[in-house]
Each structure stands twice: as C-alpha cells, then as structure tokens.
Amino acid sequence: MRRTTGLLPLCLTLWLATPALARDLVQLPAGQVYSVKVDADVRTLWIALTAPAGGTLNGLDVGQKPIDVGLGDWHDNALREAFTATLSESSPGQHPGIALKVELAQLPQPGTYDVQLSLKQGQEQQFLKLQVVVPEAKLREQAAPLMERVIYPFFGVKDTPGLFTLSETSGRSRVTNLSIQPVTAATSGETTLTGHLRFDTASGNPPVPVVIPPGGAANIPYSVSGDFPVGTAKGSVELRSPQLQTPLTVTYEVRTRRTVLWVPILLLLGLLTGYLLRTWLKYQVELNEKRVAAESLRLKLEEERRLRPDPLYLASLAEVDAPLAQLQTLDVKGLSEQLPQAEQKFEAARAEFNKRQAETQARLTEAEQLLSIAWSLPPSVQETLGKAREALGASRKLLESNSVVAADQELKSQLASLAQRLREKLRAWRRSVDGQLARFDDAPLPLREQDQKTLSTQMEHLHDALRKIPLDAAQLDLRAVLSDTHDARTMLINTEPQLRDQLQRLLNGVRDVFDAGGVPLTGLEQELQEWSRQPSDKVEDELEWLINRSRPLERVLKQVMVAQLGSPLDEAARGLIDQRRYVDLAALVVKHKQETEAAQRGSPILESFSGDDAPTPPPAVAIPLPAVPTIPPVAFPETPRGLLGALPEALSRLLERLREPAAPVSPAVGHALAFKALLWARAARTLIAGIGILAVGYFLFAEKFTGTVQEMAAVFVWGFTIDVSVDALVDVMSKGIKQA
Numbered sequence: 001m002r003r004t005t006g007l008l009p010l011c012l013t014l015w016l017a018t019p020a021l022a023r024d025l026v027q028l029p030a031g032q033v034y035s036v037k038v039d040a041d042v043r044t045l046w047i048a049l050t051a052p053a054g055g056t057l058n059g060l061d062v063g064q065k066p067i068d069v070g071l072g073d074w075h076d077n078a079l080r081e082a083f084t085a086t087l088s089e090s091s092p093g094q095h096p097g098i099a100l101k102v103e104l105a106q107l108p109q110p111g112t113y114d115v116q117l118s119l120k121q122g123q124e125q126q127f128l129k130l131q132v133v134v135p136e137a138k139l140r141e142q143a144a145p146l147m148e149r150v151i152y153p154f155f156g157v158k159d160t161p162g163l164f165t166l167s168e169t170s171g172r173s174r175v176t177n178l179s180i181q182p183v184t185a186a187t188s189g190e191t192t193l194t195g196h197l198r199f200d201t202a203s204g205n206p207p208v209p210v211v212i213p214p215g216g217a218a219n220i221p222y223s224v225s226g227d228f229p230v231g232t233a234k235g236s237v238e239l240r241s242p243q244l245q246t247p248l249t250v251t252y253e254v255r256t257r258r259t260v261l262w263v264p265i266l267l268l269l270g271l272l273t274g275y276l277l278r279t280w281l282k283y284q285v286e287l288n289e290k291r292v293a294a295e296s297l298r299l300k301l302e303e304e305r306r307l308r309p310d311p312l313y314l315a316s317l318a319e320v321d322a323p324l325a326q327l328q329t330l331d332v333k334g335l336s337e338q339l340p341q342a343e344q345k346f347e348a349a350r351a352e353f354n355k356r357q358a359e360t361q362a363r364l365t366e367a368e369q370l371l372s373i374a375w376s377l378p379p380s381v382q383e384t385l386g387k388a389r390e391a392l393g394a395s396r397k398l399l400e401s402n403s404v405v406a407a408d409q410e411l412k413s414q415l416a417s418l419a420q421r422l423r424e425k426l427r428a429w430r431r432s433v434d435g436q437l438a439r440f441d442d443a444p445l446p447l448r449e450q451d452q453k454t455l456s457t458q459m460e461h462l463h464d465a466l467r468k469i470p471l472d473a474a475q476l477d478l479r480a481v482l483s484d485t486h487d488a489r490t491m492l493i494n495t496e497p498q499l500r501d502q503l504q505r506l507l508n509g510v511r512d513v514f515d516a517g518g519v520p521l522t523g524l525e526q527e528l529q530e531w532s533r534q535p536s537d538k539v540e541d542e543l544e545w546l547i548n549r550s551r552p553l554e555r556v557l558k559q560v561m562v563a564q565l566g567s568p569l570d571e572a573a574r575g576l577i578d579q580r581r582y583v584d585l586a587a588l589v590v591k592h593k594q595e596t597e598a599a600q601r602g603s604p605i606l607e608s609f610s611g612d613d614a615p616t617p618p619p620a621v622a623i624p625l626p627a628v629p630t631i632p633p634v635a636f637p638e639t640p641r642g643l644l645g646a647l648p649e650a651l652s653r654l655l656e657r658l659r660e661p662a663a664p665v666s667p668a669v670g671h672a673l674a675f676k677a678l679l680w681a682r683a684a685r686t687l688i689a690g691i692g693i694l695a696v697g698y699f700l701f702a703e704k705f706t707g708t709v710q711e712m713a714a715v716f717v718w719g720f721t722i723d724v725s726v727d728a729l730v731d732v733m734s735k736g737i738k739q740a
Helices: 002-022 262-307 311-324 332-372 379-400 404-442 449-468 478-517 525-531 539-565 571-578 582-601 643-658 667-701 709-739
Strands: 033-035 042-048 060-062 068-071 083-088 097-103 111-121 124-134 139-141 146-152 156-159 162-168 179-188 196-199 217-225 231-240 248-258
Touching (some): 083 111, 097 124, 139 248, 179 196, 196 231, 262 311, 262 709, 311 404, 332 379, 332 404, 332 478, 379 404, 404 449, 404 478, 478 525, 478 539, 478 582, 539 571, 539 582, 667 709
Parallel strands (some): 146 248
Antiparallel strands (some): 042 097, 060 111, 068 111, 083 097, 111 124, 139 162, 162 217, 179 231, 196 217
C-alpha cells in the first residue's frame, strides 16, 4: 500500500504534463491545402491562423524558411529557397496569419509541394504542414502551323508570314520560357529533309520572350529554316515550358510550290518547240548541217591559230581557210563536195605540226634528262648545268604554248651556249688537275715504295681519263663529255682518300710507335693538329692540300727523328731515311731510347714496328650512269564545236538576209523566197492559235499547279502536242471553207 500511494502523484503529474507538450499552438481555419495562381514570378499566399481553445497567438514566431519542402518523394534544399514565411500579427480589421511568399520562377515544375513550417511560442514548438498546389498550364493550338512558299524565277523564294496562336485554357497559370524545338525531321513522302520550321519565341529588339497569361493567348511568328523541295512537307515540334507538366507536340506543314507563271511559260515553250520542230527547222536542218560543219571547221582553224601560233602551221592553215569563206554560198551538193577536201587539208597540216612538235619535245626531254642526271662534276660545271636546266624552261614554255619553231631555235641556241661554257669550264678544270698531278710526279710523296707505285699507277689512269674527255671536237657530244668527266672525277674522288689514308697512316704510325715506347711527341704536335682538320667537300681543294702538306710532313718527321737519335746517324738510320720508312725509323728511335735506359730500368726492348703489310688501296671504280628514258610525244587535244554552238550565229545571218529589200531574182531564188513566205504565214497562224491555247492551258493547270518536275513536264508536253491538233484543225477548216 505504501508503494502504491507514492506512485499516484507521479503518474498524475506526467498525465497533466503530456498534453501540454503535444498541443497545437495554432489552428488553420482554411485547411492545409492552398492553391497559387501562376501569373507572376512571385505570389504570396495568406494562411489564416486561430488560437486553439484556451490558447493565444501572442508571442508566436514562425521560421522564415521552411524546415522541409518536398514534391512527392523529392526533397531538395533548393526547393526551400522558393518559399519564405512571414508572421503578420493581429491588427484592427485584419486576422492574424502567415504570409507565405512563393517564388514561382525557382520551382522546377507544377505540382503539389509539401511545405513544413516551424512555429514557436516560448518554449513550445509546432511543425505546421501545408500543401501548396502550383497548377499546371494547359495549352491549346488554334490551328496547326502552315507555311506557304512560292518559288519565283529569278527572284527566289517568297514565304508567307505565319503566326502560331497558342491559348492557355486552364486560367490558373501563365506560360513562360516557352521553348519550341523540332521532334522529328520534316519529311516529304519518304524523303527526310534538312529544313524545319523555326519559331521566334523571343521577338523584338531587344528580344522579349513570349509570355502567355492565364486564360490568354499569344501569337508566335514562325519562318522556314533550311531547304524544302517542291511539294508538301510535314514535321513536328515540341513545346516545353516550366509550367507544362508534359510537353505539347504540334504537327506543321510546309507547302512549297512554283509560281503559276510557269504555266504560260511552259505552254509557250511547248508551242514554240513544236512549231520549230515541225515547220521552220525541218527546212533548215539539211542545209544548215552542212553550213554548220563548214563554220565548225572555220572555228577549229581559228582555235588552232590561237592555241598554236607556229609560223609554219599558220601558213598551212591559211591555205585551208581561203576556200572556206566561199562554202556558205553553195548548196547542199556543193558543200558535200568541197567540205571534205578542206577537212583533209586541215588534218594533213595538223599532222605535220604534231610531228614537228613531237621531235622538238623529244630533243628537249632528252636534254632535260641529261642535265638532271646526278653526275659527279666539278662545282663550276655543276653550277653551269644548273643554270642550263633553268634556261631550258624558256624552251619548255615556248613548246607548251605550241610555238614549235621558236622553241626549236631556243633549244638549239641554249645547247650551243652550254657546249661553249662546258668547253671553257672543263678545260680550266683539266689544266688545274693536270697541274696538281704534275706536282705529284715531280716530287713524290713520303710513302713506301709499294704505296708510291700504286698511287703512281692510279695517277696514270687519272691522266688518261682526263685526256679522254672530248673537249676538242668541233661539236661537243654532251653525253660523252659529261660521262667522261664523271669517270675522271670519280677516279679523282677515289684517289684522294687513299692518298690521305697513306699519309695519315704514316703520321699516326709514328705517333703510335712513340706512344708505345714512351718517346715524347715533341715537334709533332702541330703536325698532328693540322692533320686532324675536317676534310674539304671539294675534292680538288683537298687534293691540293694533301700534296702541299706532304712536304712539311716529311721535313718534320726527319727533324724529329734526327733530334731523337742524335748526330751522327748510324748507317741503319740513314738507310731508313733514304728509303722513307719513317715508321721503322720511329721504332729505331724507341729501340735506341730503350737500350739507353735498359741498364737502369730493365725494361724489354721494343722489337720492331713495321708497316710493310699495309693493304694496297683498291683501284678507282667508275659510277654507272642511269639510262635516259624515252618520253613519248605529247598529243594536244582538239576543241570541237557542235551544231548547237554555231546554230545562233547561223540563225542570225538568216534573219538578216530575210530583212533585205526584194530585188529581181532568178526563178530558183523566187521559189525559195515564196517558200519562206509560206513558212512565215504558217508561223502567224500558229501564233494566233497559240494565244488561245495559252488561255485554255492556264485554266486547266493553274489551279492545282505545284511545280513539281512531273507537273512541269506535263504542261510542256501538253503545249507541244496541242500544236499538232491546232494545225490539223485549221487545215480541215480551211479545206471545208474552200469547198463551200
């Protein structure tokens, strides 16, 4: 009993406190669901508040931002930023409540938003749950977009301006940020097109976006973008807006047609074509075929004169052109006899020109190829050949301009000038090389006897090769001169490294023997530095340097050896000097030095350094010359002129003759004039009938004319064929009137 009595006050206290903690601070007399009208970027909802029984609104406070905003199961902090709550206290004439500002531009889409506000009153707090309904806009198109396009000849395409009227039918939401984009590509039949309809949802300057108020309407201009063929094309666009729950798909049409002016134009063309083919041209074709052939030949001659200004060829063409001026006065029989003879003369003249051109072309090509071969020639000669190659361009240009005589003369002049320059350059080069070789023969190089004999043999071959160059002929054979010069210089190029190798091996051999025997290189440093230089690219200069440098080399070697051995020289040393065996002499120096130091150092004596087994340099090898290919002669195409090319000129001359005043004529000429008058009478009859045909055809085709190729062909063929029926009808009526 004592425990039970103690728990009763505690339970009573908890029971009394629990309702106080969970009670509502306010009540919503209008309920929890509020709808906002979307007619501006910002709207404010008024949420009325009342105090519950026994409560008061004094000291009530509301959080400025909701603690949570959700759209279905989507809860995002960005949604909270669109709502702002402000508490308005009670005042005379106004009931207390919450002003909930809704920034509609920040809401992603229409729908029902769950908004939870936080209310506080002292230590008490209440979470107020509201539902804000943002209604969806409803769009309705009053008529599908239709663009009418008319294609005018010479003036392009004219589009009929169009307005796309959209109405908002819900009356609760405006439409902003309207976007109209293609959904499917426009098609015409089974063909997919690249063009589409472009809607201007932001017109003006500066651009002002289209806004459709609740229950209102807006006209959106549209235009064509891209290409649309003749006919009807259909496509669809999709309308999107933040106020639309689902996009609206609209189908549009683009009707492109050619102007109805094509109907009379095509009818007229059909009538004229029928008239020309069946009446006037029938008489003219046979005669004018021959005349056109004669004029075509004259045009060929004129074109040949322009393209081939060769004096001999022009003289041959003048002989062909003289009788052609008289062919236009002949009849069909005379033209048939004279025209083939003129054509044969023309072909013979052109064949003779082509033959001369091919011969000059072959000589020029041979010269170009000969000068383009990679010959091994002295630099001065290479420079001369380079200038000659450039100079041949003048002959090439003359030949390309079909001036064969001038090109042949220029080529002969250039080759003669080249031969003279080559004769002078090669004679000077041969004298220079002969002088160097003569110096070698007069003062042999400090080489071993075997090496000296080998080089002497090569020098003799080189002398022979230089003398072989045919520079003394009255008319130089360029190929023989260049080929023999190439062989001689190739021998010179092969001889120079062998000579350098022998002399350098001599110096290096002495150096190596001294290094191995510990003999200082005193006196040889400068010579070693001189021989370590980079060889010159010009073989003639390098050969002269080697010959000139060999004399100081031998003198230095003698001085160094004598200084090392001391005076007087023994018989062995003098014999090696006489035999010019400086490597063996160096070994003798080392041996002498080692024998002197043998007692103190006990080092072995260096045996012998002999260079007798040095390989003999190989003989010069001639470089094979590439074969010069044969280039076939160039054929120059003709420039023919057909029947249609000369037809306007022939028609013009005929009309001029018809305008000349009448004069006494022969019976044959009178018959021709009467026949021409008959043609003009029939043409006048056709013209009068054609005017009526144009009117009838216009009413037949204009109403449904679109301008497709098929429709245009049908109008033309109708005009072409109806002319036959008119002729037949007029003939029948004429015969009936005469019989009556």
